Amino acid sequence: MKNFAVNLVLFLFVSIISAFGRQDTTKKMGWFPSGIAGLNVSQIALSNWSQGGENSLTWTLTGDFTLKYTNEKIAFDNTLKVAYGRTKAGDMEWRTNDNDFYLVTLLAKNIDAWEIKPYFSNSVRTAITKGYDYSTIPYTETAGFFDPGYVNQSIGLLYDKHKYFTTRLGFGAQEVFTNVNTKYTDDPGTSKIETFKFDLGIESVSTSEVGLAENLVVKSNLRLFTRFKDLSVWDVRWDNALIAKINNFMNVNLTFLLIYQEDQSLQRQIKQALQLGFVYSIF
Numbered sequence: 001m002k003n004f005a006v007n008l009v010l011f012l013f014v015s016i017i018s019a020f021g022r023q024d025t026t027k028k029m030g031w032f033p034s035g036i037a038g039l040n041v042s043q044i045a046l047s048n049w050s051q052g053g054e055n056s057l058t059w060t061l062t063g064d065f066t067l068k069y070t071n072e073k074i075a076f077d078n079t080l081k082v083a084y085g086r087t088k089a090g091d092m093e094w095r096t097n098d099n100d101f102y103l104v105t106l107l108a109k110n111i112d113a114w115e116i117k118p119y120f121s122n123s124v125r126t127a128i129t130k131g132y133d134y135s136t137i138p139y140t141e142t143a144g145f146f147d148p149g150y151v152n153q154s155i156g157l158l159y160d161k162h163k164y165f166t167t168r169l170g171f172g173a174q175e176v177f178t179n180v181n182t183k184y185t186d187d188p189g190t191s192k193i194e195t196f197k198f199d200l201g202i203e204s205v206s207t208s209e210v211g212l213a214e215n216l217v218v219k220s221n222l223r224l225f226t227r228f229k230d231l232s233v234w235d236v237r238w239d240n241a242l243i244a245k246i247n248n249f250m251n252v253n254l255t256f257l258l259i260y261q262e263d264q265s266l267q268r269q270i271k272q273a274l275q276l277g278f279v280y281s282i283f
Helices: 002-019
Strands: 030-044 056-070 074-089 095-109 117-126 131-133 140-143 149-159 165-177 196-213 216-227 230-247 250-260 269-281
Touching: 056 095, 056 269, 095 131, 117 165, 149 196, 165 216
Parallel strands: none
Antiparallel strands: 030 056, 030 269, 056 074, 074 095, 095 117, 117 149, 131 140, 149 165, 165 196, 196 216, 216 230, 230 250, 250 269
């Protein structure tokens, strides 16, 4: 995983260098709010089906909200993404399959003649409700609201001159809060059970959004975080979406999320979904 993270960082720096010649000169000034709510659905219904199988239904409610302000001196961005989903197959009970709250606030300062900007960011990540490992009997609770809750601050340099790509790199701090699920914060080397953990390190965040066609968009967000106490270990969150717009209220979504975080699992985690989505622009 160390080599994977190092290769990603090198890729980001190469992307920054290649992007300097393709700056975005169309940025507007002022406040720009946006909000989109969606319902993604995947369903199978069988009746007298001799080849086997079970009825299944999966739904996910999503929200994607932004509030941005830009003038000649500062850029102030706020992004909130929420998702909650359930799934049912055959006679089994409903199970949670998506459960995420992610809020990011970013303040950057424009400096004349600089291609990059100093910035400060703060982010909050948590599950919305309780999540379980359904492979155990009884089910094992693995997450709850702010259990764990991750709060990150970062200060460093930001490049956002490219129309389709932004990246930032800085010194970061991460606080982890727990209540019941103390495996995310507890230090096994002490007799006390810790419910809070604090780390200092380096954070890198890169985002891109590219229109491949009039009705086809690719979005990607990559976050890397490493701690000063062990720079060989990186947290990785790589979130990708391919969105095909059918009309003003319907999309087909292919999503891929890769996570590597040792306090959650010693192996990489992957979530992939292909769903039909109904979307509504709130503002």
